[in-house]
Amino acid sequence: MHRSLLLKLLSAALVFGAWEIAGRIPISYAFPTFLESMTALARMTFDGTLLQAYAETLKPLVLGVAISALIGIGFGLWIGLSARSEWFFSPIFIVMQAAPLAALIPLLVMAYGIGLTSKVFVVCIMAMPVIVLNTASAVRNTPASLKEMGQSFLANNHQILLKIVIPAASPVIFSGLRLGVSAGFIGAILAELKITPTGVGDIISYSRSIADYPSMYAAIFSIILLAVVFLNLLEKLEDFLFEGNNRGYVSD
Amino acid sequence: MAMSQIDTPFADASMAAPESAVSVRGVSKNYGAVEALKNMSLEFPKGQLTSLLGPSGCGKTTLLKIIAGLIPADSGTIEVGGKAITGPGDDRAFVFQDFALLPWANVLRNVAFGLELRGVAKSEREAIAETYIANVGLAGFEKAFPHELSGGMRQRVGLARALSVDSQVLLLDEPFSAVDEQTRRKFQEDLLSLVENENKTFIFVTHSIEEAVYVSDQIAILLPRPSRVSEIIRPSSFRNKGVENIRRDPEYLDIVDEIWASLRNYVE
Numbered sequence: 253m254h255r256s257l258l259l260k261l262l263s264a265a266l267v268f269g270a271w272e273i274a275g276r277i278p279i280s281y282a283f284p285t286f287l288e289s290m291t292a293l294a295r296m297t298f299d300g301t302l303l304q305a306y307a308e309t310l311k312p313l314v315l316g317v318a319i320s321a322l323i324g325i326g327f328g329l330w331i332g333l334s335a336r337s338e339w340f341f342s343p344i345f346i347v348m349q350a351a352p353l354a355a356l357i358p359l360l361v362m363a364y365g366i367g368l369t370s371k372v373f374v375v376c377i378m379a380m381p382v383i384v385l386n387t388a389s390a391v392r393n394t395p396a397s398l399k400e401m402g403q404s405f406l407a408n409n410h411q412i413l414l415k416i417v418i419p420a421a422s423p424v425i426f427s428g429l430r431l432g433v434s435a436g437f438i439g440a441i442l443a444e445l446k447i448t449p450t451g452v453g454d455i456i457s458y459s460r461s462i463a464d465y466p467s468m469y470a471a472i473f474s475i476i477l478l479a480v481v482f483l484n485l486l487e488k489l490e491d492f493l494f495e496g497n498n499r500g501y502v503s504d
Numbered sequence: 505m506a507m508s509q510i511d512t513p514f515a516d517a518s519m520a521a522p523e524s525a526v527s528v529r530g531v532s533k534n535y536g537a538v539e540a541l542k543n544m545s546l547e548f549p550k551g552q553l554t555s556l557l558g559p560s561g562c563g564k565t566t567l568l569k570i571i572a573g574l575i576p577a578d579s580g581t582i583e584v585g586g587k588a589i590t591g592p593g594d595d596r597a598f599v600f601q602d603f604a605l606l607p608w609a610n611v612l613r614n615v616a617f618g619l620e621l622r623g624v625a626k627s628e629r630e631a632i633a634e635t636y637i638a639n640v641g642l643a644g645f646e647k648a649f650p651h652e653l654s655g656g657m658r659q660r661v662g663l664a665r666a667l668s669v670d671s672q673v674l675l676l677d678e679p680f681s682a683v684d685e686q687t688r689r690k691f692q693e694d695l696l697s698l699v700e701n702e703n704k705t706f707i708f709v710t711h712s713i714e715e716a717v718y719v720s721d722q723i724a725i726l727l728p729r730p731s732r733v734s735e736i737i738r739p740s741s742f743r744n745k746g747v748e749n750i751r752r753d754p755e756y757l758d759i760v761d762e763i764w765a766s767l768r769n770y771v772e
């Protein structure tokens with residue numbers, strides 16, 4: 253535990269060191285050093301700019317990710333459990349996953365305008381397919397012998413789903429959630445860059461237009477930091493809910 | 505154990521045999537074009553251990569799962585305790601070849617899982633589970649997870665789970681095939697004392713001739729294509745001479761030879 257924390261810190265130090273050096277050479281006039289970016293980050297944090305920006309950005313992000321997780325897991329369970337709905341729905345999500353999002357954005361704007369709804373849609377389009385598809389395939393791959401065991405000990409369908417299928421599928425469901433959340437972050441920023449500049453997307457495009465590159469990189473850095481923190485929280489949640497799954501699978 | 509005759513044909517055996525715990529009557533099962541079981545009939549005497557012995561693919565697992573109510577028969581009936589079955593029931597418990605333990609649950613929860621599904625309160629089911637965990641020799645491992653146990657210990661967990669629901673009939677599908685030879689021998693001895701002490705009916709699938717003869721009160725030899733019961737053998741004279749002497753007993757050796765003689769034609 254201690255060791256892995258140390259390794260994480262070491263790898264962070266390496267990356268930031270490389271960033272600092274690359275900024276000092278500099279590899280491009282538009283590439284600020286690590287320290288310049290951190291200074292900008294501190295400034296924006298303390299003058300309230302970031303707080304205001306995140307109040308905007310988090311709305312579509314949190315809504316979109318929550319909707320994607322709820323509906324995505326629900327759909328995934330349904331698709332995984334019934335062959336008929338798989339046949340019908342799984343192509344939709346496969347297409348959604350493969351669709352070039354930037355090309356869809358004009359359509360969304362036409363249908364839902366430039367407000368929150370369109371942005372939530374963008375987040376959902378990014379986040380939901382991988383959650384649905386992972387959940388469905390995890391459910392479909394529940395070991396048959398575990399389900400049979402449940403039946404032989406008189407489990408009803410409800411118990412088989414709650415006590416066998418979902419716990420067995422949970423590692424893959426959670427890996428889908430992690431991928432979906434990361435994609436949702438990308439979607440939220442993309443929406444702010446492509447639909448209307450608000451929140452963090454606004455900081456990025458505005459500071460770029462006035463060539464304030466440290467602020468631009470500080471905004472990008474802050475969103476990555478937030479994503480990492482969020483993914484770690486998700487991991488804690490998984491540990492808490494399905495403790496034993498982390499202890500490895502039965503195998504010879 | 506009422507009979508001393510070896511190689512008794514099925515028809516004779518059923519006349520003199522004790523009361524049946526499970527009766528299989530005219531059961532057939534096809535998987536598409538594959539005829540897994542054809543008009544199979546067999547009686548399983550109460551309180552005894554009956555082995556289903558035969559080459560792989562002759563329908564042993566299929567028969568056991570039909571008795572368990574896990575798959576439906578195409579025709580015929582299964583009676584357990586005199587009543588025809590329609591699905592799984594609390595009168596039967598299954599021990600799986602691949603153990604079928606929940607990897608995310610510790611030994612205690614795995615053993616108590618059958619009771620958990622039946623809605624038995626947590627403290628009560630854990631008390632019962634602890635007794636059976638100790639009975640199968642796993643005391644001290646209650647908090648261990650399946651991946652921390654050896655194959656033999658995992659199967660002891662599977663056995664304890666089946667025992668803890670206190671069913672009249674225990675169905676065991678090649679339970680020892682995935683454990684090493686020494687563990688297997690210990691298991692076979694433990695199984696004999698279980699049969700003696702638990703007053704349950706055991707239906708035991710195996711492909712090992714020696715194992716079947718060692719543990720069984722009655723051995724049903726199944727043959728494939730078409731799948732049928734070719735003989736019923738009831739070893740008797742060595743059963744109460746003590747476990748260490750069984751493998752040296754002349755009757756034991758004769759039966760092993762005889763079974764091999766009738767099965768050898770079916771082994772590719």
Ligand SMILES: Nc1ncnc2c1ncn2[C@@H]1O[C@H](COP(=O)(O)OP(=O)(O)O)[C@@H](O)[C@H]1O
Nearest residue numbers: 535538539540559560561562563564565566567
């Ligand atoms: N689910 C299934 N679908 C199709 N064929 C099956 C299935 N299960 C078993 N069989 C076939 O039925 C026959 C009997 O199988 P099984 O009962 O597993 O035999 P055993 O346990 O004696 O090895 C075999 O030929 C096997 O290939």
Ligand SMILES: [Mg+2]
Nearest residue numbers: 564565566678
């Ligand atoms: Mg089998």
